Amino acid sequence: MRAWTLAEWALVPLRIFLGVTFIFAGLQKLANPNFFRALSPISIQAQLIASSHTSPMRLLLTHLIPFAKPIGVVISLAELAIGVGVLVGLWTRIAAVGGAVLSLSLFLTVSFHASPYFTGADIVFFFAWLPFIVAGAGSWLSLDAWIARRVAKQEGVAAPELVPVPFATVQTLCGKYNKGTCTARHGLACDAAVCPVLLGNRAPIATRVAIDSVDRRTLVVGGTIAAGVGVATLLLGGAVADAGRMINHAAPPKSASKQLGGGGVSDSPTTTVPTGAGTTPGILLGAAKDVPSGYAGTFTVPSTGDPGIVVNAQGTFYAYDAVCPHAGCAVSYAPSNNLLVCPCHGSEFQVATGAVIVGPSPHGLAKLKVIEGSNGNLYLQ
Numbered sequence: 040m041r042a043w044t045l046a047e048w049a050l051v052p053l054r055i056f057l058g059v060t061f062i063f064a065g066l067q068k069l070a071n072p073n074f075f076r077a078l079s080p081i082s083i084q085a086q087l088i089a090s091s092h093t094s095p096m097r098l099l100l101t102h103l104i105p106f107a108k109p110i111g112v113v114i115s116l117a118e119l120a121i122g123v124g125v126l127v128g129l130w131t132r133i134a135a136v137g138g139a140v141l142s143l144s145l146f147l148t149v150s151f152h153a154s155p156y157f158t159g160a161d162i163v164f165f166f167a168w169l170p171f172i173v174a175g176a177g178s179w180l181s182l183d184a185w186i187a188r189r190v191a192k193q194e195g196v197a198a199p200e201l202v203p204v205p206f207a208t209v210q211t212l213c214g215k216y217n218k219g220t221c222t223a224r225h226g227l228a229c230d231a232a233v234c235p236v237l238l239g240n241r242a243p244i245a246t247r248v249a250i251d252s253v254d255r256r257t258l259v260v261g262g263t264i265a266a267g268v269g270v271a272t273l274l275l276g277g278a279v280a281d282a283g284r285m286i287n288h289a290a291p292p293k294s295a296s297k298q299l300g301g302g303g304v305s306d307s308p309t310t311t312v313p314t315g316a317g318t319t320p321g322i323l324l325g326a327a328k329d330v331p332s333g334y335a336g337t338f339t340v341p342s343t344g345d346p347g348i349v350v351n352a353q354g355t356f357y358a359y360d361a362v363c364p365h366a367g368c369a370v371s372y373a374p375s376n377n378l379l380v381c382p383c384h385g386s387e388f389q390v391a392t393g394a395v396i397v398g399p400s401p402h403g404l405a406k407l408k409v410i411e412g413s414n415g416n417l418y419l420q
């Protein structure tokens with residue numbers, strides 16, 4: 040019996056962790072206006088664009104980029120609702136299915152290239168949701184269980200508590216199959232309807248009617264409470280978003296980067312300047328004046344096809360392969376703190392060296408050699 044009681048508690052810590060984490064993730068997004076500003080390097084749009092380079096779902100993501108803002112709002116509110124649902128144990132299986140779908144989507148978009156695979160959190164979250172899809176919230180600290188007990192009381196039926204029955208007792212009461220006959224029924228055919236612990240669908244009519252009535256009432260009461268919690272969640276989300284806008288009322292960021300080379304260097308990756316022409320040999324990226332101090336330019340690295348980024352830090356140019364070593368999103372330049380920032384999981388890199396300042400990226404960005412020719416152009420060497 041003690042082991043059974045412990046089993047009822049076993050998933051409570053995981054439920055609290057998932058609930059708090061998803062509530063925090065939803066509120067954090069809603070409270071940060073830059074998450075919804077297309078030009079911010081940490082925006083949902085930047086994440087979709089970054090993922091569209093690397094995700095196995097890149098075709099779909101490319102079409103979703105124009106809808107980045109509403110998608111961001113839906114994700115934020117879904118995280119909040121899922122977190123509240125699983126935390127209080129209300130419609131827990133539905134919340135868990137939502138959490139699993141969201142985690143799997145994030146795995147397929149922003150964590151797919153995490154290496155080793157377990158360093159990306161989304162795949163771990165996906166599997167953490169599965170026990171709640173199978174078993175629900177359990178009977179402890181759970182609104183689902185509270186509603187079930189309350190409805191049972193109102194309907195005058197026994198509370199739906201789980202009662203452990205040793206299998207040997209079940210065999211004694213209901214018998215063992217023995218060539219189609221039941222030893223507990225002295226050789227008669229086995230029949231679940233006469234077994235007191237195996238009523239199932241063959242329960243007496245009166246019992247089935249009572250069960251249907253309890254189920255209906257449970258649905259109505261649960262739905263009413265879920266609607267109330269949903270409205271409260273929406274109000275909370277709206278209030279947090281308003282507070283975030285008031286606190287973070289700075290002007291929206293201007294674009295700090297520009298695609299170099301007109302249509303992009305990717306269109307002309309082999310444009311080279313010959314030795315002895317009075318300029319420096321290399322692959323032309325574009326005019327240096329197109330990347331003023333405090334700005335960045337983006338291009339395609341000819342040798343790999345990866346996105347590249349060149350930053351002008353007070354007259355000195357630094358270029359990198361923009362693919363984040365963590366899971367393959369493309370980093371952007373954040374002029375407000377003069378860092379290269381990964382929109383997917385927040386890794387930050389120094390502009391001058393590419394070294395990691397904040398993980399989870401395991402190491403720094405791959406540096407590229409860029410020079411400014413005497414003709415005022417930037418070249419990749």
Ligand code: FES
Nearest residue numbers: 363365366381384
């Ligand atoms: S891809 Fe995860 S931090 Fe960059």
